Amino acid sequence: MSVCIHFRNVVKRYDDLTIIPGLSLSVKEGEFFTLLGPSGCGKTTLLRMVAGFNTIEGGDIAFNDEIINDVPPGRRNIGMVFQNYAIFPHMTVRQNVAFGLGNRHVPKEESGRLVEQMLNTVKIRELAARMPDKLSGGQQQRVALARAIVIRPAVLLMDEPLSNLDAKLRIDMRNAIKSIQREVGITTLYVTHDQEEAMAISDRIAVMNAGVIQHVGTPRSIYQRPANLFVASFIGRSNVLDATLVDGGAALCFGGDYTAPFAGLDAAACRDEDGGAVKVSVRPEEFALSTQPGGIPGTVQSSVFMGLNTTYFIALDGGQTVEAIEESSASDALADGTRVYLHIKPDKVNLFCADGSRSLTRGVQNDAQA
Numbered sequence: 001m002s003v004c005i006h007f008r009n010v011v012k013r014y015d016d017l018t019i020i021p022g023l024s025l026s027v028k029e030g031e032f033f034t035l036l037g038p039s040g041c042g043k044t045t046l047l048r049m050v051a052g053f054n055t056i057e058g059g060d061i062a063f064n065d066e067i068i069n070d071v072p073p074g075r076r077n078i079g080m081v082f083q084n085y086a087i088f089p090h091m092t093v094r095q096n097v098a099f100g101l102g103n104r105h106v107p108k109e110e111s112g113r114l115v116e117q118m119l120n121t122v123k124i125r126e127l128a129a130r131m132p133d134k135l136s137g138g139q140q141q142r143v144a145l146a147r148a149i150v151i152r153p154a155v156l157l158m159d160e161p162l163s164n165l166d167a168k169l170r171i172d173m174r175n176a177i178k179s180i181q182r183e184v185g186i187t188t189l190y191v192t193h194d195q196e197e198a199m200a201i202s203d204r205i206a207v208m209n210a211g212v213i214q215h216v217g218t219p220r221s222i223y224q225r226p227a228n229l230f231v232a233s234f235i236g237r238s239n240v241l242d243a244t245l246v247d248g249g250a251a252l253c254f255g256g257d258y259t260a261p262f263a264g265l266d267a268a269a270c271r272d273e274d275g276g277a278v279k280v281s282v283r284p285e286e287f288a289l290s291t292q293p294g295g296i297p298g299t300v301q302s303s304v305f306m307g308l309n310t311t312y313f314i315a316l317d318g319g320q321t322v323e324a325i326e327e328s329s330a331s332d333a334l335a336d337g338t339r340v341y342l343h344i345k346p347d348k349v350n351l352f353c354a355d356g357s358r359s360l361t362r363g364v365q366n367d368a369q370a
Helices: 043-051 093-103 108-121 137-149 167-184 195-201 219-224 229-234
Strands: 005-014 017-027 032-036 058-063 078-081 155-159 187-192 204-209 212-217 239-246 251-253 259-261 277-282 287-290 296-305 309-316 321-327 339-344 350-353
Touching: 005 043, 017 043, 017 058, 017 212, 032 043, 032 167, 032 195, 043 078, 043 155, 043 187, 078 137, 093 108, 093 137, 108 137, 108 167, 137 167, 167 195, 187 195, 195 219, 204 219, 204 229, 212 219, 212 229, 229 239, 229 277, 229 350, 239 321, 287 321, 309 339
Parallel strands: 032 187, 032 204, 078 155, 155 187
Antiparallel strands: 005 017, 005 058, 204 212, 239 251, 239 277, 251 259, 277 350, 287 339, 296 309, 296 339, 309 321
16 A cells, blocks of 8 residues: 655764755655756655665654654565666566565465566566566566565655666656556655656656755646746756846846846745846747847857757857757758847746745745745
C-alpha cells in the first residue's frame, strides 16, 4: 500500500558542513514527485535519507504517521532504482526480478505469479530467460524497475535512473516509467537534474538549490509562474532583462523608447524597497520580432533552423545577448546583421524584485512549506 511522505524540518550535516539546513515537504499518496536541481543541491542526499542510507541530524521523515528516522533500511518497505541499474550479472531476468521476493520469504508459487505479472507490466516477459549481458540499456532498466516494484513497496525511490541511456531511449523509458507508475499507483520520489525529464514525468516537482526548496508545484505552474528568478532561470531557457515599473505598476519600461503594458502585477507582493527597479524573465518564445522600430533594439547575430521553429541569437544595443524563438516560415530566416526590435508578450513574461528572490507576478502557486 502506498503512503504519504512527510519531511519536517529535516537537517543533514557532514561534520561542520550543512547540506540541508531544515527542509519541510509533503509528498501525496500515489504521487509521482520529482526532486529537481543542479548537481550538489542535496536532492540525492535527501533521497538517501528516505532510504535510510544517510543519517538524519535533525527533524523527522515519516511515512504517513510513522516516523522512520531510526528504522533500518531493510524494514522501510521501499523499492529503489539506481543510476547504474545494479542488476545481478549472474542471474537471469526472471531471477533478478524474483530476488527481493526470495529475501522476503514469499512462497514459491506466489513469487512465480507475481514475477510473471510484473514481467508483463514492464513488457519484458519474452526476455525472462536472458542474462543481463544480453540486454540493452533500456531492457536492463526495465528489469531494475520490475525488481523494485514486484515487492510491493510503500515507496519507490529513483535516483537519476535514465542518465546512462541515449537521448531517444531516455524519452521512451521516461514514458514507460510514468505509465507503469500510474498503473501500480505507488508513491514515487524521483531525482533528476534534467528539467525536460522532470517536466514530462512528474505530477509535482520540487526545485532545490543549496539544500533549500525554492518552488513546489505542477510542471505547468513552475514553468509558467516560477516563484523566483532562480527557478525561472533553471527551468527551461530564460532571458533576464532589467526594467522599471511605471504608471503605478501598469507598465514596464525597458529603457529608451520601449514601454510595454503589464497587467499581471501582484500588488500584495510589491514593497517600497524595490524602488521601481525589477527583473523581467522572458522565455525565448515570449518575444515577438519586428524589423520596424518600436521595441527593444538589437541585431541578429545568428540563427538556427529547427524545423517548426527558428531560434535567433540577438545582440541588444546595451551589449546583452538574448535568445528568441519564432515559428519558421516558408521564406528565409532573418539574415545575420539584420536590425530587429523585440516586443514582449506581457501576459506571458514573469516579473521579479530587483534581487530576484521573489515573484511580483500574479498567479504564482507554490506548495513549498516555510
